[in-house]
Each structure stands twice: as C-alpha cells, then as structure tokens.
Amino acid sequence: MKLSILFGGKAGLGPNILGSILGEALVKQGYYVFYSRDYQSLIRGGHNFNVLTFSDKPVYSNETKIDILVALDENTVRIHKKDLKKRAEIIKGSHVNMYFAGALFKVLGLDFKILKNRLKSLRNFEENLKSAKKGYIEEKERYEIKRLKRKKLTFMNGTQGIAHGAIRSGLDVYYAYPMTPATPLLGILAQKQIEHNYLVLEPENEIAVINAAVGSAITGAKSMLGTSGGGFDLMTETLSMCGMVGIPLVIYLAQRPGPGTGVPTYTRQGDLNDARHAGHGEFPRIVLAPGNPIEAAELTSEAFYFSQKYKIPCIVLSDKHLAESFYTFTRKPRIKRSNKSTKLIKYTSYEHFKKGVSTEDAKKVRKGVEERLKKNKKIKKEAEKFRMFKIYGNKKSKNLIIGWGSTKGAILDAIKGLNCKFLQVLYIEPFSIKIKKHLKRAKNVVVVENNSTSQLSDVIAEKTGFLIKNKILKYDARPFFGEELNKLIRKKLK
Amino acid sequence: MKKLDTGEKSTWCPGCPNSLILEGVKQALAKRTNVAIVSGIGCHAKIFDYLNLPGLNSIHGRVLPTCLGLKIGNPNLNVVGFSGDGDAYQEGISHLVHAARYNSDFKYLVHNNQVFALTVGQPTATTEIGFKDKTTMPFGSKIVPLNPIKLMLACGASFVARVFADIKQVRWILNEAFKHKGFAFVEIIQPCITFHPDTGYKEKTYSLEKTGHNKRDLKAAFRKADEFDYNTVKKIPLGIFYQEKRETFEEKYPQLVKLKKKEISWRNIKR
Numbered sequence: 001m002k003l004s005i006l007f008g009g010k011a012g013l014g015p016n017i018l019g020s021i022l023g024e025a026l027v028k029q030g031y032y033v034f035y036s037r038d039y040q041s042l043i044r045g046g047h048n049f050n051v052l053t054f055s056d057k058p059v060y061s062n063e064t065k066i067d068i069l070v071a072l073d074e075n076t077v078r079i080h081k082k083d084l085k086k087r088a089e090i091i092k093g094s095h096v097n098m099y100f101a102g103a104l105f106k107v108l109g110l111d112f113k114i115l116k117n118r119l120k121s122l123r124n125f126e127e128n129l130k131s132a133k134k135g136y137i138e139e140k141e142r143y144e145i146k147r148l149k150r151k152k153l154t155f156m157n158g159t160q161g162i163a164h165g166a167i168r169s170g171l172d173v174y175y176a177y178p179m180t181p182a183t184p185l186l187g188i189l190a191q192k193q194i195e196h197n198y199l200v201l202e203p204e205n206e207i208a209v210i211n212a213a214v215g216s217a218i219t220g221a222k223s224m225l226g227t228s229g230g231g232f233d234l235m236t237e238t239l240s241m242c243g244m245v246g247i248p249l250v251i252y253l254a255q256r257p258g259p260g261t262g263v264p265t266y267t268r269q270g271d272l273n274d275a276r277h278a279g280h281g282e283f284p285r286i287v288l289a290p291g292n293p294i295e296a297a298e299l300t301s302e303a304f305y306f307s308q309k310y311k312i313p314c315i316v317l318s319d320k321h322l323a324e325s326f327y328t329f330t331r332k333p334r335i336k337r338s339n340k341s342t343k344l345i346k347y348t349s350y351e352h353f354k355k356g357v358s359t360e361d362a363k364k365v366r367k368g369v370e371e372r373l374k375k376n377k378k379i380k381k382e383a384e385k386f387r388m389f390k391i392y393g394n395k396k397s398k399n400l401i402i403g404w405g406s407t408k409g410a411i412l413d414a415i416k417g418l419n420c421k422f423l424q425v426l427y428i429e430p431f432s433i434k435i436k437k438h439l440k441r442a443k444n445v446v447v448v449e450n451n452s453t454s455q456l457s458d459v460i461a462e463k464t465g466f467l468i469k470n471k472i473l474k475y476d477a478r479p480f481f482g483e484e485l486n487k488l489i490r491k492k493l494k
Numbered sequence: 495m496k497k498l499d500t501g502e503k504s505t506w507c508p509g510c511p512n513s514l515i516l517e518g519v520k521q522a523l524a525k526r527t528n529v530a531i532v533s534g535i536g537c538h539a540k541i542f543d544y545l546n547l548p549g550l551n552s553i554h555g556r557v558l559p560t561c562l563g564l565k566i567g568n569p570n571l572n573v574v575g576f577s578g579d580g581d582a583y584q585e586g587i588s589h590l591v592h593a594a595r596y597n598s599d600f601k602y603l604v605h606n607n608q609v610f611a612l613t614v615g616q617p618t619a620t621t622e623i624g625f626k627d628k629t630t631m632p633f634g635s636k637i638v639p640l641n642p643i644k645l646m647l648a649c650g651a652s653f654v655a656r657v658f659a660d661i662k663q664v665r666w667i668l669n670e671a672f673k674h675k676g677f678a679f680v681e682i683i684q685p686c687i688t689f690h691p692d693t694g695y696k697e698k699t700y701s702l703e704k705t706g707h708n709k710r711d712l713k714a715a716f717r718k719a720d721e722f723d724y725n726t727v728k729k730i731p732l733g734i735f736y737q738e739k740r741e742t743f744e745e746k747y748p749q750l751v752k753l754k755k756k757e758i759s760w761r762n763i764k765r
Contacts, residue, residue, distance in 0.1 A: 204589065209559075215532070215561060218549075345548045356542075
C-alpha cells in the first residue's frame with residue numbers, strides 16, 4: 001500500500017505542523033514516510049502545500065496523484081483538484097489546523113492517543129485538544145492504518161542530517177547569514193548551541209561569515225559555515241584564500257534555483273560547477289553531494305575529517321529538496337571522527353615558502369604551487385577508501401542510471417521493477433576513477449539531474465573522457481516524482 | 495624586541511613612517527603574551543612579515559571579521575588588527591560599522607595615508623578634494639572625504655582614537671587600547687612620502703589629553719572630530735576622542751565566558 005496526502009493553505013495557517021505530526025505518528029507505527037514542502041517566498045497568505053507519501057515499503061519521493069486532500073482554505077481545493085485520484089478524500093471547511101489533525105487521524109484509523117500525546121509538546125494544549133477531538137468525532141474512518149512490527153525507524157530531513165553530522169563531528173563554531181534554503185540549519189544549530197557547547201553567530205554579511213570562520217579555524221577550532229548560491233558567490237575571494245593559506249573549513253552549500261535571486265524557496269541542482277570552480281587560482285578542495293539525510297550527516301563528518309587532515313575547504317552540497325524534505329530510515333548515520341590539527345601560527349594569503357612569510361621568488365613560487373598539487377593527489381588517494389559512489393538496483397544490468405544529490409530518492413523509487421543499475425556519485429571532487437569501469441560496461445547510460453545543462457555530465461566527461469548523450473533534466477524548480485521519472489527512464493531505455 | 499623580529503628585510507620606501515609604526519607596535523607588544531595579528535592588503539600589511547607573531551595576512555578589507563573570528567576561536571588571545579585606509583574605509587567599511595556594534599575585545603590600527611600607495615597613488619575615501627594622480631583622477635579628486643572618527647563615534651565604538659605615525663604615540667595608544675576592554679579603533683595618520691606627503695600635517699596636530707578634552711563626553715568628541723575634515727588642514731586633534739565602558743562581545747556568550755575562565759580555546763576541547 002501507498003498513500004499520498006496533500007496539506008495546503010495560506011502561509012501562516014499551519015500546514016507544516018500538520019504534516020510533521022502525521023509523519024512522526026506514521027513512522028512510529030512502522031511506516032516509511034516521505035514528506036516534502038512547497039512554499040512561496042512570503043510569510044502570510046499565498047499558497048503553500050506539503051505532500052506526505054507513506055507506505056509499508058521504502059518510499060523516497062512523492063507521488064503525483066493524491067489520495068487525501070487536506071484543504072485549509074478553498075483555494076487549495078481549486079488548485080489541487082487536478083491532482084486528485086478518482087476516489088480521493090477531501091477534508092476541508094473553515095476550521096483551525098488541529099481540527100484537521102484530528103479529522104485526518106480518524107480518516108486513517110489512527111489512535112487518537114498518539115495525537116493527544118504529541119499535542120502535549122505544543123503550546124495551547126487544551127485548546128488544540130478540543131479542536132482535534134472535534135475533528136476526530138466529525139470525520140469518518142476510511143482506512144485502517146495498523147501498527148507494523150519492525151525495528152524503530154529514523155525520520156529526519158536533510159538539514160537535521162547536516163546538523164547531526166556537524167555536532168557529532170565536534171563542531172566548535174558555526175557562522176551563517178540567513179539565506180533560503182540554508183537558513184533552517186542556522187535555526188537548528190542555534191537552538192542546540194548551549195546543550196552541545198559550541199557557538200553560532202550571524203555576522204553582518206556573507207563576507208564576514210567566511211572571514212570570521214577563517215579567523216576561528218586558524219585558532220584550531222572546528223569551523224563551519226552555511227549559505228546558498230548568492231551568499232556563496234560573495235565568499236569566493238576568501239574561499240580562494242583558504243586554498244592558498246591552507247584553512248580547514250566546512251561549507252554547507254544549499255542550492256536553490258538561480259541565476260540571480262532565481263526562485264528562492266524552490267529547488268535545483270544548478271551549483272555543481274560553482275562549487276567545483278568558485279574562487280580564482282588553482283587550489284585543492286573537496287565537494288561532497290549527499291543524496292539523503294543519513295548521507296548528509298555522514299558526508300558532513302567526512303568533510304570535517306578531510307578539512308582537518310588536509311587543511312582545505314570542504315563543500316557539502318545540498319539543495320532545498322534535500323534540506324527540507326523528511327525521509328525514513330532503518331539505520332542511524334555513521335560518523336567519521338576527526339582530530340583538530342590546526343595550530344595558531346603565521347598564515348598568509350600571499351604565495352609563501354615557509355609558513356607565513358610571503359615570497360615572489362620563482363623557485364619558491366613553483367614549490368608552493370607543487371605543494372598544493374601534492375595535497376590534491378594525497379586527498380584523491382585517501383578518498384578512494386571512502387564510499388565515493390554507491391550502486392543500487394540490478395548490479396549486472398547494462399542499463400546505467402547516473403545521478404547525484406537529492407534526485408537519489410526519486411531515482412530509487414523510479415527504478416523499482418526496471419532492469420537498471422543506479423550509480424549515485426557522492427564525491428564530486430575528488431572523483432573516483434572506478435566509475436569509469438561502470439560506464440564502460442554499460443550499454444545505455446542515462447544521467448538524471450535537476451538542472452538544465454547536466455553539470456554532472458560535464459564532470460564525468462572531464463574526469464573520464466566519457467560523453468553522455470542520454471539526459472533526463474528537470475528545471476522547473478520542482479523535484480522529480482518517482483513515477484514521473486519511471487516513465488522518463490523507460491522512454492530512454494526503449 | 496629581538497624576539498618580535500622575523501629577520502625579513504623591510505620593503506617599505508626608505509623613510510616611510512610605517513617603520514615608526516612598526517617600532518611603536520613592537521615596543522607596546524614586547525611584554526605581551528598570547529598576541530595574534532591580522533593585516534589586510536596594502537603597504538600597511540607588510541607589517542605582518544616584520545612581526546614574529548602568529549595570525550593571518552589576509553585579503554583586502556577583511557581584517558575585522560578575521561579578528562572577530564580569532565577572538566571567538568580563542569577569547570584569551572590579544573588580537574591586533576592592522577588595516578590601511580583602503581582596507582578599513584572602502585573595501586571593508588561594512589565590517590567597520592559592525593565591529594563598533596559587536597565591541598569584541600580586540601584592537602584595530604588603521605594606517606591612514608590618505609592614498610592607495612601600493613597601487614601607485616589613487617585617491618581613497620579619505621583623500622582631499624583636488625588631489626591629482628596619474629591613473630584615476632588626472633584632473634583632481636572631486637569627492638568629499640569621509641571622516642572616520644565621526645563615523646566611529648556615530649556607530650557607537652567604545653574607544654575612538656587618533657595618533658600620528660610616531661614611535662612614542664603608537665606605543666602609548668596601543669597600551670591605552672589594551673587597557674580598554676572592548677573594541678578599540680585607532681587611526682594613525684601616516685603620510686605617504688611618495689604619493690601623499692606630509693604638507694604641514696605634523697605642525698597642525700595637538701594633544702587632546704593636554705588640552706583637557708573629556709573623553710567620556712560624546713558631544714565633545716564629535717566637536718573635536720569636526721576639527722579635521724581630511725580635506726583642509728587647520729587643526730588635527732590627536733589622542734582619545736571617546737572612551738566608554740561597555741559589555742564586550744566575549745562577555746555576552748556563556749560559551750566564551752567558559753573558555754576564558756578556564757584559559758583555554760576550542761582547540762583544547764576534545765569531542
């Protein structure tokens with residue numbers, strides 16, 4: 001079984017909290033939940049909606065068609081009528097949001113006690129309970145969602161994954177200037193700073209963010225910063241300096257559709273090239289692309305490990321879809337420990353021959369450049385010990401699907417039942433040489449990306465010489481849906 | 495003083511007042527421990543190579559956030575930032591405004607020579623109207639200069655001072671700045687002997703301390719700041735314009751208070 005529920009309404013009416021409450025309850029009952037948010041760049045009004053898809057089997061993307069529509073306003077019914085399945089249930093009317101929570105629990109046949117307990121952790125308990133009860137009584141049961149017996153499931157979004165990874169990796173200082181979709185990480189980390197004894201600061205702008213992070217990093221503190229494309233652009237001069245000086249920094253780069261201000265609250269994988277190339281000059285860096293919250297945590301810890309060991313900037317590349325969607329897992333993230341390796345000595349942005357003293361001497365300049373190249377080689381070698389890519393599906397299939405980042409969920413859902421091998425690239429820089437072997441073996445190679453120019457194809461061409469012609473690209477600022485992608489892949493493989 | 499030498503040969507022009515600033519700084523820092531320094535880009539930044547002290551010779555305009563980051567990384571450090579006028583009043587002026595707000599406990603010296611010297615003499619934000627140079631203003635600079643002392647007073651800086659590039663003055667003001675708990679803004683008038691020479695500056699200077707200026711009086715500080723508009727040279731007051739006791743950045747964060755109490759940095763915290 002698989003059901004999809006859409007919660008829609010004006011911003012401020014609270015469709016978010018409804019989705020979270022139901023999602024958590026279903027996960028506790030043993031179901032796999034995938035839950036994504038679609039919201040506009042406004043605070044009150046407009047139309048926001050969240051889609052929750054759940055199943056007794058793994059699910060990592062939303063369905064295009066809806067079984068239950070929870071309409072917090074009339075507009076929602078009008079907009080989403082076309083998305084409804086034939087016998088879809090509509091819960092609507094002029095009620096407060098907890099009324100809908102109660103109604104929904106009844107429709108799904110969920111125990112009211114679960115909802116009551118959850119409401120205890122919110123403000124205005126008595127009032128909410130009254131509304132929820134009313135909704136529960138007035139609705140009719142339509143489904144019977146029974147508790148499934150299985151190991152406890154983990155339910156989190158990409159942002160929580162990054163936060164988990166950062167804290168568990170020993171984060172000391174986090175700097176960020178608010179920018180969607182990186183802002184939620186600032187929120188989570190700020191909340192937990194006293195409990196876990198680290199510091200979170202929002203300086204005057206992105207340039208201050210990265211330079212303050214550099215200042216802290218050279219004292220030996222584990223420093224991290226977060227931003228999105230526009231803010232990252234402002235940081236690039238200092239990013240280049242980090243390459244020259246040798247500064248350990250972890251950079252959380254949450255993509256949103258550009259160029260320019262773009263579509264600020266929506267999603268795209270448009271900044272892969274930016275992450276790889278930003279900054280003048282030639283210097284070593286690492287670019288990692290998690291595809292789900294577990295990987296977000298794990299790759300963040302690997303970013304700390306590599307940045308500390310090799311004193312380089314490490315970019316963890318996410319996007320709005322991964323950052324704000326909730327996923328369900330059967331396991332917890334595995335964290336790679338890292339030691340603080342930096343000491344406060346003399347550092348300089350100039351080419352230098354011994355630590356901190358600048359030089360213009362040709363021989364010494366050449367040596368400085370070669371030191372950085374050497375670092376790159378060492379990183380490449382060590383990275384091969386990590387999971388730089390993953391293989392899913394039919395491992396022997398000649399049909400190879402390649403993707404990176406947040407398209408992973410939809411690809412996993414899409415290839416169910418297809419004769420396909422899916423190769424997910426996690427390490428963009430450095431890039432595993434072993435990927436070439438998989439490309440050579442395949443008959444049909446299809447790249448799936450949430451951008452318009454297929455930036456991963458460029459990386460693959462550059463690193464392996466392999467040119468990919470078959471591309472499935474989506475760039476309407478929305479993520480892929482599993483079944484939508486299934487159709488597109490089947491067409492390509494015909 | 496020898497322990498502060500790096501042995502690097504100075505590449506400032508012979509006779510450049512930066513050498514006097516360097517000497518004054520050395521004398522003030524001679525007995526201080528746990529010092530870290532940061533410099534920007536320009537002639538001033540060469541001081542980084544001549545001081546055997548840890549820190550970062552950074553990029554243009556970013557000295558202030560780097561200093562803040564150092565203090566957050568280790569609040570026990572005695573941090574001194576060096577900037578030029580291009581660094582402080584142009585490329586990085588947004589940071590200057592906010593550094594006054596944060597009131598982090600580090601010291602900031604601006605070597606103001608009223609010119610971009612290392613790029614061969616273009617006007618800066620504090621260059622007088624009519625200044626001529628070959629590359630950008632062949633017919634004379636037309637823009638009104640900025641008054642950084644007034645800017646800092648308006649931004650709420652808790653320590654605002656100006657001295658002349660002179661060993662004694664620099665030593666004295668840096669010691670005063672260290673006595674002050676919080677952000678100390680110090681401008682050093684440092685005439686560029688090549689592109690913006692001292693045309694009677696020194697004769698026009700006088701000491702605020704000796705003329706009975708009350709440094710706790712903000713209004714008086716503004717009046718004194720108005721005496722030199724960086725455009726015409728009539729009177730140039732030197733010394734501390736304003737000083738106020740205020741909670742520092744480091745005192746506002748319990749995490750940093752803890753580090754300070756234990757005299758450790760984040761680096762010492764094993765996780």
